[in-house]
Amino acid sequence: MRIAFTVNGRLHELDIDPGEYLLEVLRRIGYKSVRRSCNSASCGTCTVLLNGKPILSCSTFAVSVDGQNIETVEGMADGDKLHPIQEAILEEGGAQCGYCIPGVVMTGEALLRENPDPSDEEIRLALNGNICRCTGYEPQNRAIKKAAQVMRGEIDE
Numbered sequence: 571m572r573i574a575f576t577v578n579g580r581l582h583e584l585d586i587d588p589g590e591y592l593l594e595v596l597r598r599i600g601y602k603s604v605r606r607s608c609n610s611a612s613c614g615t616c617t618v619l620l621n622g623k624p625i626l627s628c629s630t631f632a633v634s635v636d637g638q639n640i641e642t643v644e645g646m647a648d649g650d651k652l653h654p655i656q657e658a659i660l661e662e663g664g665a666q667c668g669y670c671i672p673g674v675v676m677t678g679e680a681l682l683r684e685n686p687d688p689s690d691e692e693i694r695l696a697l698n699g700n701i702c703r704c705t706g707y708e709p710q711n712r713a714i715k716k717a718a719q720v721m722r723g724e725i726d727e
């Protein structure tokens with residue numbers, strides 16, 4: 571069947587299998603930041619935004635995004651300039667193996683769009699579905715806090 575949807579503002583029209591998951595389709599059309607880990611809706615690694623809200627692409631049928639808007643990490647940087655969340659994750663030591671990072675960035679972005687000044691607890695709650703085997707989470711929590719300050723114009727990057 572044929573579907574059409576935008577990814578990071580770019581329209582894609584393509585044929586899919588009705589049983590295909592969004593994760594497979596996104597990787598097939600070149601969005602390799604979208605990663606498969608548990609493949610069972612448990613780890614958050616495959617998180618992308620659907621109309622601005624985080625979803626797990628490993629358990630979302632591609633057909634359900636027909637006509638919708640998807641965002642991935644590929645759309646976050648501004649040319650060579652990293653998004654403040656990406657920058658802060660690097661600065662705070664929140665990326666080690668890096669496998670979880672695309673999902674963390676997208677979850678963090680959705681949080682900050684909805685709540686530009688989250689408390690530590692709100693950050694922890696937002697990220698609690700994004701499993702990380704390397705960092706112990708605190709560097710990533712700190713990074714979201716710092717990115718929020720940068721995005722509010724309170725501190726420089």
Ligand code: FES
Binds near residue numbers: 609613617
């Ligand atoms: S790969 Fe989708 S939640 Fe783990």
Ligand code: FES
Binds near residue numbers: 664670671701
């Ligand atoms: S940095 Fe390795 S899983 Fe998060």
